[in-house]
Amino acid sequence: xxTVKFKLISALLLLIIAFSLTNCIISKDDKKEYDQLKARCExxxxxxxxxxxxxxxxxxxxxxxxxxFYAPEYKMTGPRLPNAYTxxxxxxxxQRDIAVFPDWKYSVENMVAQxxxxxxxxxxxxxxxxDYMGIKPKANQISRAAIFITVFSNGKLKETWILQDNxxxxxxxxxxxxxxxxxxxxxxx
Numbered sequence: 001x002x003t004v005k006f007k008l009i010s011a012l013l014l015l016i017i018a019f020s021l022t023n024c025i026i027s028k029d030d031k032k033e034y035d036q037l038k039a040r041c042e043x044x045x046x047x048x049x050x051x052x053x054x055x056x057x058x059x060x061x062x063x064x065x066x067x068x069f070y071a072p073e074y075k076m077t078g079p080r081l082p083n084a085y086t087x088x089x090x091x092x093x094x095q096r097d098i099a100v101f102p103d104w105k106y107s108v109e110n111m112v113a114q115x116x117x118x119x120x121x122x123x124x125x126x127x128x129x130x131d132y133m134g135i136k137p138k139a140n141q142i143s144r145a146a147i148f149i150t151v152f153s154n155g156k157l158k159e160t161w162i163l164q165d166n167x168x169x170x171x172x173x174x175x176x177x178x179x180x181x182x183x184x185x186x187x188x189x
Contacts, residue, residue: 044113047152051118054157055106061098063091071156078162101126101142116152121145128173135174144169 050069057066067087076085085093098104104126111120124144128137146164150157167177 040115044115044118046155047116047118047150048111048113050152050155050157051111051120051148051150052108055108055122058094059105063095066091069157071153071158074157074159076160076162078160078164080166081162100128100130100132100137102129103127117149118152119147119149121147132173133175138174140172142169142172 054066054069057063057069070087072087074087074090076090083089104124107123107125109121109123111118113119122145124146126142127139128142129139130137144165145168146162148160148162150160152158171177
Protein backbone atom coordinates (compact mmCIF):
# COMPACT_ATOMS: atom_id res chain seq x y z
CA UNK A 1 0.00 0.00 0.00
CA UNK A 2 2.89 2.35 0.82
CA THR A 3 4.39 1.68 -2.62
CA VAL A 4 1.16 2.72 -4.39
CA LYS A 5 0.97 5.93 -2.38
CA PHE A 6 4.64 6.63 -3.06
CA LYS A 7 4.12 6.12 -6.81
CA LEU A 8 1.06 8.39 -6.83
CA ILE A 9 2.85 11.12 -4.91
CA SER A 10 5.91 10.79 -7.18
CA ALA A 11 3.75 11.04 -10.32
CA LEU A 12 1.96 14.06 -8.93
CA LEU A 13 5.24 15.79 -8.09
CA LEU A 14 6.56 15.07 -11.59
CA LEU A 15 3.42 16.64 -13.11
CA ILE A 16 3.80 19.72 -10.91
CA ILE A 17 7.47 20.07 -11.88
CA ALA A 18 6.66 19.61 -15.58
CA PHE A 19 3.89 22.22 -15.39
CA SER A 20 6.19 24.66 -13.59
CA LEU A 21 8.95 24.19 -16.16
CA THR A 22 6.49 24.75 -19.01
CA ASN A 23 5.46 28.08 -17.51
CA CYS A 24 9.11 29.07 -17.10
CA ILE A 25 9.77 28.42 -20.79
CA ILE A 26 7.38 31.19 -21.88
CA SER A 27 9.57 34.04 -23.05
CA LYS A 28 9.44 37.50 -21.56
CA ASP A 29 8.21 38.83 -24.94
CA ASP A 30 5.37 36.28 -25.01
CA LYS A 31 4.44 37.19 -21.44
CA LYS A 32 4.50 40.91 -22.30
CA GLU A 33 2.34 40.31 -25.39
CA TYR A 34 -0.07 38.20 -23.34
CA ASP A 35 -0.32 40.91 -20.68
CA GLN A 36 -0.97 43.59 -23.33
CA LEU A 37 -3.66 41.46 -24.96
CA LYS A 38 -5.25 40.78 -21.59
CA ALA A 39 -5.26 44.50 -20.73
CA ARG A 40 -6.80 45.35 -24.12
CA CYS A 41 -9.53 42.74 -23.65
CA GLU A 42 -10.30 44.12 -20.20
CA UNK A 43 -10.46 47.69 -21.58
CA UNK A 44 -12.76 46.63 -24.43
CA UNK A 45 -14.99 44.73 -22.03
CA UNK A 46 -15.18 47.75 -19.70
CA UNK A 47 -15.99 50.10 -22.59
CA UNK A 48 -18.78 47.80 -23.81
CA UNK A 49 -20.14 47.63 -20.27
CA UNK A 50 -20.14 51.44 -20.09
CA UNK A 51 -22.11 51.68 -23.36
CA UNK A 52 -24.69 49.25 -21.95
CA UNK A 53 -24.92 51.29 -18.76
CA UNK A 54 -25.52 54.48 -20.77
CA UNK A 55 -28.55 52.94 -22.49
CA UNK A 56 -29.78 51.50 -19.19
CA UNK A 57 -29.57 54.99 -17.64
CA UNK A 58 -31.50 56.48 -20.59
CA UNK A 59 -34.17 53.78 -20.30
CA UNK A 60 -34.42 54.50 -16.56
CA UNK A 61 -34.62 58.27 -17.34
CA UNK A 62 -31.62 58.77 -15.04
CA UNK A 63 -29.86 61.56 -16.92
CA UNK A 64 -27.57 62.48 -14.04
CA UNK A 65 -26.19 58.94 -14.04
CA UNK A 66 -25.95 59.04 -17.84
CA UNK A 67 -23.92 62.23 -17.59
CA UNK A 68 -21.26 60.46 -15.45
CA PHE A 69 -20.19 58.30 -18.40
CA TYR A 70 -19.26 61.23 -20.66
CA ALA A 71 -16.11 63.33 -20.91
CA PRO A 72 -16.69 67.10 -20.52
CA GLU A 73 -15.60 67.70 -24.14
CA TYR A 74 -17.99 65.06 -25.56
CA LYS A 75 -19.28 65.61 -29.11
CA MET A 76 -21.74 63.57 -31.20
CA THR A 77 -21.76 63.99 -34.97
CA GLY A 78 -23.21 62.20 -37.94
CA PRO A 79 -24.84 62.64 -41.32
CA ARG A 80 -27.72 65.11 -41.27
CA LEU A 81 -26.62 66.60 -37.93
CA PRO A 82 -26.03 70.29 -38.68
CA ASN A 83 -24.22 70.84 -35.38
CA ALA A 84 -22.38 68.49 -33.06
CA TYR A 85 -24.27 67.55 -29.91
CA THR A 86 -22.69 68.11 -26.52
CA UNK A 87 -23.81 65.99 -23.58
CA UNK A 88 -26.30 68.72 -22.62
CA UNK A 89 -27.85 69.00 -26.09
CA UNK A 90 -27.90 65.19 -26.41
CA UNK A 91 -29.88 64.88 -23.16
CA UNK A 92 -32.28 67.59 -24.38
CA UNK A 93 -32.75 65.69 -27.67
CA UNK A 94 -33.51 62.45 -25.82
CA GLN A 95 -35.94 64.25 -23.49
CA ARG A 96 -37.79 65.72 -26.51
CA ASP A 97 -38.14 62.19 -27.94
CA ILE A 98 -39.43 60.94 -24.59
CA ALA A 99 -42.00 63.78 -24.46
CA VAL A 100 -43.45 62.45 -27.74
CA PHE A 101 -42.84 58.75 -27.00
CA PRO A 102 -43.11 58.36 -23.18
CA ASP A 103 -42.28 54.63 -23.30
CA TRP A 104 -39.31 55.12 -25.69
CA LYS A 105 -36.65 52.47 -25.03
CA TYR A 106 -33.23 51.62 -26.40
CA SER A 107 -32.28 47.99 -26.95
CA VAL A 108 -28.66 47.03 -27.59
CA GLU A 109 -28.75 44.55 -30.47
CA ASN A 110 -25.03 44.03 -31.10
CA MET A 111 -21.72 45.48 -30.00
CA VAL A 112 -18.11 45.24 -31.18
CA ALA A 113 -15.09 46.79 -29.49
CA GLN A 114 -11.59 47.43 -30.73
CA UNK A 115 -9.27 49.29 -28.43
CA UNK A 116 -10.87 52.59 -27.40
CA UNK A 117 -13.67 52.29 -29.97
CA UNK A 118 -17.06 50.61 -29.53
CA UNK A 119 -19.59 50.16 -32.34
CA UNK A 120 -23.12 49.41 -31.21
CA UNK A 121 -26.28 48.61 -33.16
CA UNK A 122 -29.42 49.57 -31.30
CA UNK A 123 -33.16 49.50 -31.79
CA UNK A 124 -35.30 52.32 -30.44
CA UNK A 125 -39.00 51.74 -29.98
CA UNK A 126 -42.10 53.22 -28.40
CA UNK A 127 -45.65 54.41 -28.99
CA UNK A 128 -46.23 58.00 -30.12
CA UNK A 129 -48.41 59.72 -27.50
CA UNK A 130 -48.04 63.39 -28.52
CA ASP A 131 -47.67 65.49 -31.66
CA TYR A 132 -44.35 65.20 -33.48
CA MET A 133 -43.57 68.02 -35.91
CA GLY A 134 -47.31 68.63 -36.32
CA ILE A 135 -48.15 64.95 -36.84
CA LYS A 136 -50.83 63.57 -34.55
CA PRO A 137 -50.18 60.28 -32.73
CA LYS A 138 -51.64 57.11 -34.20
CA ALA A 139 -51.02 54.93 -31.12
CA ASN A 140 -48.96 52.40 -33.03
CA GLN A 141 -45.52 51.05 -32.18
CA ILE A 142 -42.71 53.00 -33.82
CA SER A 143 -39.17 51.72 -34.17
CA ARG A 144 -35.89 53.12 -35.40
CA ALA A 145 -32.56 51.41 -35.94
CA ALA A 146 -29.29 53.21 -35.26
CA ILE A 147 -25.56 52.60 -35.23
CA PHE A 148 -23.29 54.43 -32.82
CA ILE A 149 -19.50 54.38 -33.11
CA THR A 150 -18.06 55.74 -29.89
CA VAL A 151 -14.49 56.59 -28.96
CA PHE A 152 -13.43 56.49 -25.31
CA SER A 153 -10.78 58.50 -23.52
CA ASN A 154 -9.78 57.63 -19.97
CA GLY A 155 -12.88 55.45 -19.54
CA LYS A 156 -15.34 58.16 -20.66
CA LEU A 157 -17.25 58.60 -23.92
CA LYS A 158 -15.38 61.31 -25.81
CA GLU A 159 -17.02 61.30 -29.23
CA THR A 160 -19.75 59.47 -31.09
CA TRP A 161 -20.67 59.17 -34.75
CA ILE A 162 -24.32 58.17 -35.24
CA LEU A 163 -26.35 56.92 -38.18
CA GLN A 164 -30.13 56.52 -37.68
CA ASP A 165 -32.92 55.32 -39.96
CA ASN A 166 -34.80 58.62 -39.81
CA UNK A 167 -36.60 58.08 -43.13
CA UNK A 168 -38.13 54.81 -41.90
CA UNK A 169 -38.97 56.49 -38.60
CA UNK A 170 -40.73 59.40 -40.30
CA UNK A 171 -42.70 57.09 -42.59
CA UNK A 172 -43.94 55.15 -39.54
CA UNK A 173 -45.32 58.28 -37.89
CA UNK A 174 -47.10 59.29 -41.10
CA UNK A 175 -44.79 61.66 -42.92
CA UNK A 176 -44.77 61.28 -46.68
CA UNK A 177 -41.77 61.65 -48.91
CA UNK A 178 -42.49 63.94 -51.84
CA UNK A 179 -40.38 65.25 -54.68
CA UNK A 180 -39.63 68.93 -54.53
CA UNK A 181 -41.18 70.86 -57.37
CA UNK A 182 -38.61 71.79 -59.98
CA UNK A 183 -37.35 75.35 -59.72
CA UNK A 184 -38.03 76.71 -63.20
CA UNK A 185 -36.02 79.86 -62.56
CA UNK A 186 -32.76 77.91 -62.14
CA UNK A 187 -30.40 78.18 -65.05
CA UNK A 188 -32.30 81.00 -66.83
CA UNK A 189 -30.51 84.19 -67.68
